[in-house]
Amino acid sequence: MSDLDSEYPKAESASAFLPEEEEEFVKFFNEQKFRPRTAILKVWFTNMFFQPIPAKDKITFTNKEGKKETGTKIRFRNGFCSEVLTSVDIQEIVKASGKILRIFDGIVYEENFKTPPYRDYILISRDLRNKYKREGNIVGSNCMTLLGNSLYGKSIQEDITTSRHPWSEGTLKTNFDSHVKSFPKVNETQYIVEINEEEKEFNCTRPKSTRLTPSHLGSFVLSYSKK
Numbered sequence: 082m083s084d085l086d087s088e089y090p091k092a093e094s095a096s097a098f099l100p101e102e103e104e105e106f107v108k109f110f111n112e113q114k115f116r117p118r119t120a121i122l123k124v125w126f127t128n129m130f131f132q133p134i135p136a137k138d139k140i141t142f143t144n145k146e147g148k149k150e151t152g153t154k155i156r157f158r159n160g161f162c163s164e165v166l167t168s169v170d171i172q173e174i175v176k177a178s179g180k181i182l183r184i185f186d187g188i189v190y191e192e193n194f195k196t197p198p199y200r201d202y203i204l205i206s207r208d209l210r211n212k213y214k215r216e217g218n219i220v221g222s223n224c225m226t227l228l229g230n231s232l233y234g235k236s237i238q239e240d241i242t243t244s245r246h247p248w249s250e251g252t253l254k255t256n257f258d259s260h261v262k263s264f265p266k267v268n269e270t271q272y273i274v275e276i277n278e279e280e281k282e283f284n285c286t287r288p289k290s291t292r293l294t295p296s297h298l299g300s301f302v303l304s305y306s307k308k
Contacts, residue, residue, distance in 0.1 A: 095188040098122060103184045110171055110181045120168040122187030125247075125273060128162050128179040161247055161271060182267060185245065203229070248274045 098106075098120070106122075109115040161182075166174075171181060206225045213221035243262055253264055253272050262275040 095190050098184065098187045098189050102189075106184055107181050110168075111175055113172060113175060115168055115172065118168065118189060118191055120187055120189040121165065122168070122171065122189075123163070123165050123185040123245075124171060124181055125161070125163045125183035125185070125267060126171075126174055126179055126181045128174055128177070161267070163245060163247055163273070183265075183273065185273075242278050243275050244278055246274050246276065248272050 106115065106120075165187070175181065206228050210222050210225035210229070213219075213225065247267075248256070248264075249270055250272065253261075253274055260276050262277055264272045264274045266272050
């Protein structure tokens, strides 16, 4: 744990996203005014994205003049998406003509400390861990590792017992039973259905599961690298 200047220790200044903040935050994101805050949030949004067509797969589509055209051009697709994203990625979605519809949960950082507050703690635990390793003291080394993990959030992760799925009204009616915890309506045809996770099969395609416990601010490095 010698990464003293990383974003991870700064994450300790975070607070949980509150349901009463949803309306305000959705407005801020859609108006590009969320900064200087940063956040990692579970969001529901509409998105317009590029879909490249391989050279060997020519398709016929209607161009902007209303005429039929065959080729391999990049085309747009629209759709509803649900994902855990950093605020950087969320703003990029809005810049690309997407729109944030709902925010479910996550963590919010009002500001980052200018100086990482746990520098001495990290240095001491790192030095002790290395010392115990050299001495062959496995118990001491493991204790220092556990202390470091507690700072980086590993020791406070909670198991997620529910999952959320975008379902149509027909799919909801077909699969509705005691596993369904809540089903807020997003639009005229779509619901966000929260399900208690148990061994049960649904007759619909299940999206790739994403752990809702968000990573700390190291995720922002990846977000900026994609821009």
